[in-house]
Amino acid sequence: MDTNNLLKIAKDYGSPVYVYNSEKIVAQYKRLTSAFNKVKSLKINYAVKALSNISVLKLFNTLGSGLDTVSIQEVKLGLAAGFLPEQIIYTPNGVSLEEIEMAAELGVQINIDNLSILEQFGTRHPKTPVCIRINPHVMAGGNTNISVGHIDSKFGISIHQLPHLFRIVDNTKMNINGIHMHTGSDILDIDVFLYASEILFDTAKHFKDLEFIDFGSGFKVPYKEGDIETNIEELGKKLSKRFNEFCKEYGRDLTLAFEPGKFLVSEAGMFLTKVNVVKQTTSTVFAQVDSGFNHLIRPMLYGSQHDIINISNPKGRERFYSVVGYICETDTFANNRRINEIREGDMLAFKNAGAYCFTMSSNYNSRYRPAEVLWHNNEAHLIRKRETFDDILKNQIEIQF
Numbered sequence: 001m002d003t004n005n006l007l008k009i010a011k012d013y014g015s016p017v018y019v020y021n022s023e024k025i026v027a028q029y030k031r032l033t034s035a036f037n038k039v040k041s042l043k044i045n046y047a048v049k050a051l052s053n054i055s056v057l058k059l060f061n062t063l064g065s066g067l068d069t070v071s072i073q074e075v076k077l078g079l080a081a082g083f084l085p086e087q088i089i090y091t092p093n094g095v096s097l098e099e100i101e102m103a104a105e106l107g108v109q110i111n112i113d114n115l116s117i118l119e120q121f122g123t124r125h126p127k128t129p130v131c132i133r134i135n136p137h138v139m140a141g142g143n144t145n146i147s148v149g150h151i152d153s154k155f156g157i158s159i160h161q162l163p164h165l166f167r168i169v170d171n172t173k174m175n176i177n178g179i180h181m182h183t184g185s186d187i188l189d190i191d192v193f194l195y196a197s198e199i200l201f202d203t204a205k206h207f208k209d210l211e212f213i214d215f216g217s218g219f220k221v222p223y224k225e226g227d228i229e230t231n232i233e234e235l236g237k238k239l240s241k242r243f244n245e246f247c248k249e250y251g252r253d254l255t256l257a258f259e260p261g262k263f264l265v266s267e268a269g270m271f272l273t274k275v276n277v278v279k280q281t282t283s284t285v286f287a288q289v290d291s292g293f294n295h296l297i298r299p300m301l302y303g304s305q306h307d308i309i310n311i312s313n314p315k316g317r318e319r320f321y322s323v324v325g326y327i328c329e330t331d332t333f334a335n336n337r338r339i340n341e342i343r344e345g346d347m348l349a350f351k352n353a354g355a356y357c358f359t360m361s362s363n364y365n366s367r368y369r370p371a372e373v374l375w376h377n378n379e380a381h382l383i384r385k386r387e388t389f390d391d392i393l394k395n396q397i398e399i400q401f
């Protein structure tokens with residue numbers, strides 16, 4: 001997928017538009033599976049929340065991936081994409097018992113992350129296999145909003161509450177078939193990962209009927225030239241060795257599971273948006289694009305970096321710009337970035353736009369959500385239409401005054 005392909009997609013489908021390259025998704029999936037090829041049984045459950053378009057889910061299905069879901073709607077989306085219930089793990093946080101029962105009814109693997117629901121679910125459904133999300137209390141992740149394994153986090157059952165957890169399992173006679181952790185996103189250091197894994201192994205020893213251990217995700221991808229990324233190959237070597245040793249100690253082969261989102265789809269995505277206005281102020285040159293945090297909120301939400309290139313003028317003289325949106329609040333995509341000269345009407349491409357971009361978009365300011373295009377086998381496929389005014393009014397009920 002080159003610059004000309006991107007410009008043509010923007011011309012054909014309008015701006016702004018998300019474009020995903022299936023080749024990159026497949027390459028990342030294969031990179032991960034080959035890093036762990038020394039493990040007898042490996043399961044990759046793609047985290048649907050990162051990018052949930054049904055065509056993307058279908059692509060993962062062709063690769064043999066499973067799905068990690070966090071809501072009953074994601075479960076239903078996975079089933080609609082053709083996944084079998086047993087290929088789906090459901091890892092909600094803070095949802096009702098009713099929603100968990102609905103997911104169990106659909107036959108997916110349940111993952112419970114609090115003692116209250118564990119006790120209620122175990123009492124009512126002792127035969128349904130349940131995975132337990134442990135909070136190992138390891139501070140990992142690129143930002144406090146995406147670090148979820150630390151002591152103050154709302155996620156998982158604290159390792160300090162294991163005695164209470166064992167009591168619930170004993171009393172209800174429930175069937176625990178998996179142990180899980182997810183400590184955060186953008187983990188820089190694989191040692192943090194390995195350290196948290198030891199805590200998981202220690203916990204796993206207490207359960208005799210395990211089928212899998214799920215190490216969650218949090219692999220860091222590069223966001224700019226020279227950026228650090230999780231060394232998947234080294235993690236693969238070290239964790240596989242340790243996992244295989246653990247299986248021997250445990251007395252049985254278990255499945256090693258992961259549930260990556262970002263690693264699989266972040267770099268596959270580009271967000272294309274047109275420059276409406278170039279505004280020179282006394283201190284800054286703003287490039288104001290036909291989008292805003294309603295379409296891509298990560299820079300405003302987490303301060304995350306998306307490299308921006310001017311695909312209409314890739315050889316232009318480089319200048320410094322602040323790239324901002326059209327929302328009537330501070331709406332900054334990038335500050336003080338060196339970009340090839342931007343002219344009004346130019347098309348900018350934001351990198352790393354595959355994960356947590358479209359899925360976090362909204363209709364704020366009553367704007368339409370953009371179209372999504374999958375670049376597959378050297379062809380552009382529209383996989384979601386841009387919204388229209390009907391979508392804005394859909395579900396609204398007008399009353400008469």
Ligand SMILES: Cc1ncc(COP(=O)(O)O)c(C=O)c1O
Pocket residue numbers: 047050068091182184185186216217218219259260261262263355
């Ligand atoms: C439970 C769980 N699993 C997996 C993921 C995917 O993480 P990442 O996109 O960093 O791979 C998340 C992300 O928030 C998560 O909450």
